[in-house]
Amino acid sequence: MQTAVDLEYPFEGRWLTQNSPADRVPSHGTALFASSYAIDFVPVDDRGRTAPFTFASLLRPEPAEQFPGFGRPILAPAEGVVVGVHDTEVDHPAFRGLPSVGYALTQRRRAAAGWQALAGNHVFIELRDGPVVEVCHLQRHSVRVQVGQRVRVGEVLGRCGNSGNSTEPHVHLQAIDRPDVRRATAVPITFGGRVPRNGEVVDQRTAR
Numbered sequence: 376m377q378t379a380v381d382l383e384y385p386f387e388g389r390w391l392t393q394n395s396p397a398d399r400v401p402s403h404g405t406a407l408f409a410s411s412y413a414i415d416f417v418p419v420d421d422r423g424r425t426a427p428f429t430f431a432s433l434l435r436p437e438p439a440e441q442f443p444g445f446g447r448p449i450l451a452p453a454e455g456v457v458v459g460v461h462d463t464e465v466d467h468p469a470f471r472g473l474p475s476v477g478y479a480l481t482q483r484r485r486a487a488a489g490w491q492a493l494a495g496n497h498v499f500i501e502l503r504d505g506p507v508v509e510v511c512h513l514q515r516h517s518v519r520v521q522v523g524q525r526v527r528v529g530e531v532l533g534r535c536g537n538s539g540n541s542t543e544p545h546v547h548l549q550a551i552d553r554p555d556v557r558r559a560t561a562v563p564i565t566f567g568g569r570v571p572r573n574g575e576v577v578d579q580r581t582a583r
Contacts, residue, residue: 418444
């Protein structure tokens with residue numbers, strides 16, 4: 376296995392860990408698009424919850440804007456050069472309850488459409504020693520960096536959105552060994568030398 380890339384968390388506040396490679400590899404159930412060690416973080420409130428789950432949540436899609444983390448700043452998790460940016464995908468509604476079943480049935484179609492259909496709005500950062508970190512599912516028109524720009528740890532890249540293959544607003548991170556996702560190999564990632572497990576709430580309110 377390749378040496379892990381150690382990153383900073385790309386956010387402030389409280390975020391719930393999901394699809395963690397600390398629990399299984401491949402973390403998202405597939406190695407497609409070099410995603411074996413990818414990880415998701417869902418923004419939550421002080422009680423560790425996302426938007427309240429109501430009877431309406433059970434029956435129909437919900438506006439992404441009603442989730443507590445939609446629009447939260449997403450920060451650069453490492454220093455490097457921006458080698459990829461996409462910023463025009465629409466933030467679609469969130470899908471919980473019964474709507475999530477219908478959304479899951481369209482997963483194959485999105486995968487067939489390619490990486491961009493899965494990642495939504497995103498930023499790629501190439502690190503000095505070679506790996507590329509992908510930060511995905513950003514809010515439409517929120518990206519504040521451009522290709523060729525050098526970014527520092529903690530610099531704002533954009534905002535948390537619900538673009539691409541996403542059932543509710545969150546941020547998806549993974550690392551690959553080259554910018555071409557179609558030919559890339561997955562690279563393990565850690566945060567301060569460790570990987571949080573599924574269900575762990577990462578609290579960055581006082582870390583910076």
